[in-house]
Amino acid sequence: MKNWPVWFVSPLLFWLAGVVYAALLPGRLWVQLIFILILVFLFFYLRHLYYYFAYGAPEREEKLEGWLLSGGFLTVFALGAVLFGLPAFISWPAGLLFAAFLLLSAISALPLSL
Secondary structure, eight states: OTTHHHHHHHHHHHHHHHHHHHHHOOOHHHHHHHHHHHHHHHHHHHHHHHHHHHHOOHHHHHHHHHHHHHHHHHHHHHHHHHHHHGGGTSOOOHHHHHHHHHHHHHHHTSOTTO
16 A cells, blocks of 8 residues: 555556557557557456455455556557657657667666655
């Protein structure tokens, strides 16, 4: 319970990364599949989050950690794909985007107690 902001920031980052990743995809089918994945993930994650905070169900915390890990992996994948796909649309150098990705990865690897 002491790290409650993590539980609320994760779905926001997942949604943001998924939407930006879907914006770079060329086909309508892939965009719709990404949006369905986002909806399914957010539904199950927020349902477990509600039961955890509303009823104090301790078994929901284990399920939330699993959803948090899988959502974090997909968020990093989507953000990485967006950062490496951006040079095709804008004239930023790829090295700058790679440095930004490394910085974001290093920040996300920090322990939660800081």
